[in-house]
Amino acid sequence: GAVVSQHPSRVICKSGTSVKIECRSLDFQATTMFWYRQFPKKSLMLMATSNEGSKATYEQGVEKDKFLINHASLTLSTLTVTSAHPEDSSFYICSAPPLAGGKETQYFGPGTRLLVL
Amino acid sequence: AQKVTQAQTEISVVEKEDVTLDCVYETRDTTYYLFWYKQPPSGELVFLIRRNSFDEQNEISGRYSWNFQKSTSSFNFTITASQVVDSAVYFCAPCYGGATNKLIFGTGTLLAVQP
Numbered sequence: 001g002a003v004v005s006q007h008p009s010r011v012i013c014k015s016g017t018s019v020k021i022e023c024r025s026l027d028f029q030a031t032t033m034f035w036y037r038q039f040p041k042k043s044l045m046l047m048a049t050s051n052e053g054s055k056a057t058y059e060q061g062v063e064k065d066k067f068l069i070n071h072a073s074l075t076l077s078t079l080t081v082t083s084a085h086p087e088d089s090s091f092y093i094c095s096a097p098p099l100a101g102g103k104e105t106q107y108f109g110p111g112t113r114l115l116v117l
Numbered sequence: 118a119q120k121v122t123q124a125q126t127e128i129s130v131v132e133k134e135d136v137t138l139d140c141v142y143e144t145r146d147t148t149y150y151l152f153w154y155k156q157p158p159s160g161e162l163v164f165l166i167r168r169n170s171f172d173e174q175n176e177i178s179g180r181y182s183w184n185f186q187k188s189t190s191s192f193n194f195t196i197t198a199s200q201v202v203d204s205a206v207y208f209c210a211p212c213y214g215g216a217t218n219k220l221i222f223g224t225g226t227l228l229a230v231q232p
Contacts, residue, residue, distance in 0.1 A: 105150070
């Protein structure tokens, strides 16, 4: 099946620093990618929809200036958590629907665990 | 907001027992898609099934089966003869506006299969 990678898989940072998370579709192209956040023992909540070549669409309650999304190519979307604080600690997962379609219709990355100290 | 309810927060069974995970969703859409995912402790989501709302046939895949009832907006998942490796969190996730659109995840059910 199609593969989506995320980098880094784990990151620990100090409060106030910015962290960039990459989501790559390795063997397919995607004009759209989705970013989800999952707190411990909770469900996945959609944060934003990343659109190649245009601005991301954020879900209600998600701060655009806090979570910067860039989708510069058909295989890469990045999420930057700016001025991270402990409450931003979470598991971040991206997904990408391939342009060519498929049974799964969306492929998920393995996730990035962010811990802000 | 379109809501997804997985009423069972946690289920514990003994190996070889059958177990059914419930999923009820709310929608005014006539066409949509329904997914089930497994999330083991590693965190990575494992795709289990995609179902189209216009196909109400139940599906069986090995020890897994799904019962889709459009009239009651339910899409339940049964594991037959459960195994310890089935222990994970299971999410039901409808998708509206096209199969490649965003997923709305349910609250999840933590399944613990005891040896």
